Amino acid sequence: MGEGHYVDRPEDRLVATACPHATRLGTAEPSHSRTTPKAARDNLPCGIEGHRRLLPMKSTPRRVAFVLAATAHGPLILSRFDYHQVDNRIFGVGAELLANASFSPDEIELVLPLLRYRRQYFGDGVVMVDCGANIGVHTLESAIEMTGWGSVIAIEAQERVFYALAGNIALNNCFNARAIHAAVGAAEGRMRVPVPDYLRPASLGSLEMQLRLGHEEIGQVIDYSDAATQEITAITLDSLALTRVDLIKIDVEGMEEQVLAGGRGILQQYQPLVFVEWIKSGKEPLQAALAASGYRVFDSGQNLLAVHASDPTMNHVRQRPPADAPPAM
Numbered sequence: 001m002g003e004g005h006y007v008d009r010p011e012d013r014l015v016a017t018a019c020p021h022a023t024r025l026g027t028a029e030p031s032h033s034r035t036t037p038k039a040a041r042d043n044l045p046c047g048i049e050g051h052r053r054l055l056p057m058k059s060t061p062r063r064v065a066f067v068l069a070a071t072a073h074g075p076l077i078l079s080r081f082d083y084h085q086v087d088n089r090i091f092g093v094g095a096e097l098l099a100n101a102s103f104s105p106d107e108i109e110l111v112l113p114l115l116r117y118r119r120q121y122f123g124d125g126v127v128m129v130d131c132g133a134n135i136g137v138h139t140l141e142s143a144i145e146m147t148g149w150g151s152v153i154a155i156e157a158q159e160r161v162f163y164a165l166a167g168n169i170a171l172n173n174c175f176n177a178r179a180i181h182a183a184v185g186a187a188e189g190r191m192r193v194p195v196p197d198y199l200r201p202a203s204l205g206s207l208e209m210q211l212r213l214g215h216e217e218i219g220q221v222i223d224y225s226d227a228a229t230q231e232i233t234a235i236t237l238d239s240l241a242l243t244r245v246d247l248i249k250i251d252v253e254g255m256e257e258q259v260l261a262g263g264r265g266i267l268q269q270y271q272p273l274v275f276v277e278w279i280k281s282g283k284e285p286l287q288a289a290l291a292a293s294g295y296r297v298f299d300s301g302q303n304l305l306a307v308h309a310s311d312p313t314m315n316h317v318r319q320r321p322p323a324d325a326p327p328a329m
Contacts, residue, residue, distance in 0.1 A: 063199050064080070065079050065080065065081050065198050065199055066078065066079050066080075066160075066164060067079075067080050068171075069097060069098060070101070071097050071101045071102060071103075072101045072102040072105075073097075073102065073103070073137050073140055073141060074140060074144075074168075074171070074172045075168075075171055075172065076097060076135060076136075076137075076140075076164075076168050076171075077135065077163075077164040077167045077168055077171065078093070078094040078097055078098070078135055078164065079094045079161075079164070079198065079204060080094060080098065081094070081198065081199065081200060081201045081202065082094025082095060082201075082202070082203065082204045082205070083095035083201055083202075083203060083219070084201060084202055084203035084206070084217070084218050084219030085201075085219075086217075091203040091206060091218075092202075092203040092204065092205065092206075093134050093135060093137070093204070093205045094135075094204070095203075097137075103137045104137065104138075106301070107138070107275075107300075107301075107303065108137070108138065108141045110275075110300060110305070111138065111141075111142065111247065111249065111275060112141065112142065112145050113316075114247060114273050114275075114313060115128060115142060115145060115146060115150060115246065115247060116145075117312075117313045117316055118246040118247065118273070118313060119146075119149055119150065121311075121312045121313065122246065124148075124149040124150070125149070125150065125244055126146055126149060126150030126151075126244075126246045126247075127150065127151055127152075127153070127242060127244050127245050127246050127247075128142050128146075128150065128151070128152045128153070128246060128247045128248075128249065129152075129153045129155070129237065129240070129242075129245060129247070129248045129249070129272075130142070130152055130153065130154040130155065130249045131155050131184045131237075131248065131249060131250045131251065131252055131259055132155070132156065132157075132184070132205075132249075132250065132251040132252040132253070133154035133155060133156045133165055133179070134156065134161060134165065134204070134205050134251075135161060135164045135165050135168055136154060136164075136165040136168040136169060136177075136179075138249055139152050139154040139165070139168075139169065139174070139177055139179075140168060140169070140172050140174055140177070142177075143169070143172075143174040143176050143177040144172070144174065146176060147176060150176065150246075151176040151177065151178075152174075152176065152177040152178075153177075153178060153180065153240065153242075154169070154177060154178070154179045154180070155179075155180045155182055155184050155235070156179065156180075156181065157181070157182065157183040157184075157193055157209055157232060157252075158193070158196075158204065158207065159181060159195075159230065159232070160198050161204055162179060162181040165179050166179045180235070181232065181233070182232060182233040182234065182235045183209055183232060183233070183234045183235070183252075183255075184234075184235055184236065184237065184250075184252060184255070184259050184262065185234055185235075185236065185255055185258040185259060185262055186236065186258040186259075186261040186262045187234065187236065187262065188234060188235055188236055188239050189234050190231050190232070190233065190234060191209070191231070191232060191233075191234040192226060192229040192230065192231050192232075193209045193229055193230055193231075193232055194207065194208075194209070194222045194223065194224055194228065194229050194230075195228065195229065195230050196218070196220060196222060197220060200219075200220050201219050201220070202218045202219035202220045203218045203219055204218075205251075205253075206218045206253060207222065207253065208222075208253045208254050208280075209252070209253065209254075209255060210254065210255065211224040212254050212280075215254075216253075216280070235262075236259075236262030236263065237259065237262055237263030237265075237266050238262060238263055238264070238265040238266055239262075242266065242270075244270060245266050245270045245272040246270075246272050246273065247272055247273040247274075247275065248263065248266070248272050248273070248274050248275070248276075249275045249276075250274065250275070250276040250277065251276075251277045252277075253280055254280035254281055255281075256276050256277060256278070256280070256281040256286060257281050257285050257286060257289060259276075260274075260276075260286065260289045260290070261289070264293065267290075267293040267295075267308075268293060271294070271308035271310055271311055272308075273305070273306065273307055273308075273311070273313065274290060274295065274304075274305070274306040275300075275303055275304075275305055275306075276303060276304050276306070277302055277303050278302065278303065278304050279302045283299075283304065286304055287304065290304070290306040293308075294308055294309050294310070295307060295308050295309070296308075296309060296314065298317060298319050299319065305317065
């Protein structure tokens with residue numbers, strides 16, 4: 001247990017003291033006892049009356065939710081309860097990482113080259129904004145890729161998941177990434193968000209900040225009443241007052257259209273690439289909002305990739321034909 005702990009054998013209990021002279025676990029007396037007379041030992045400034053009046057250690061059982069796992073993205077703090085099973089399918093960032101050691105590799109393989117192209121055409125200082133960063137897989141991969149030439153701003157609304165996000169940024173030494181605890185939407189202010197039970201299984205990344213018709217079941221019933229929700233900061237992309245933006249990733253469980261509405265200024269001024277999930281907001285509203293800002297929109301599975309008409313990155317983007325499309329003649 002390190003410095004500051006010792007065993008009092010008559011009572012067979014451990015104690016942590018403020019005394020720098022206390023010895024390691026397993027010795028019967030503090031280390032200074034072998035060289036210091038008893039009278040002098042009794043006068044040492046240990047803070048607990050000669051460190052002989054021991055305090056009992058409490059051991060209240062607690063369930064462990066967040067754990068540290070070795071993954072293909074580096075060591076990650078994740079929740080072992082982050083899963084929701086539907087028939088034979090399991091949903092959840094944590095579950096996918098524990099099962100496969102990676103999360104959304106196809107999406108990452110699409111995003112990283114786009115960041116490199118933005119650097120090629122616009123120089124160093126590339127900025128990515130990750131809206132709905134979860135525990136930070138996209139944030140970490142992008143920050144590591146851009147070491148020395150770019151940065152990531154990661155935004156997450158769930159407080160407990162935000163703690164894991166911030167921890168993962170620190171744990172992986174991504175000094176070019178920073179985390180913000182907030183909900184991204186169409187207006188600044190305050191917003192009440194639901195708080196799931198983090199000690200019960202649920203697909204945390206599927207949690208919707210706003211109750212909507214046809215909401216997704218995540219594995220537990222979510223209470224959206226004022227008494228059960230938490231008030232957090234609400235921000236817009238424009239409120240970040242950034243001087244450059246190259247790519248915006250948006251995965252905010254049905255609030256994607258609101259995020260675009262709160263980022264019209266950024267879209268007009270910087271024409272960043274936009275990688276946005278559509279499965280809860282629908283393709284058509286997102287395509288219309290992006291087209292109105294001068295973007296061409298490409299399908300990419302459950303996401304849309306939008307490239308501004310003026311962006312030379314367009315030269316490197318092609319729409320793949322559907323998997324069931326007949327071969328070209």
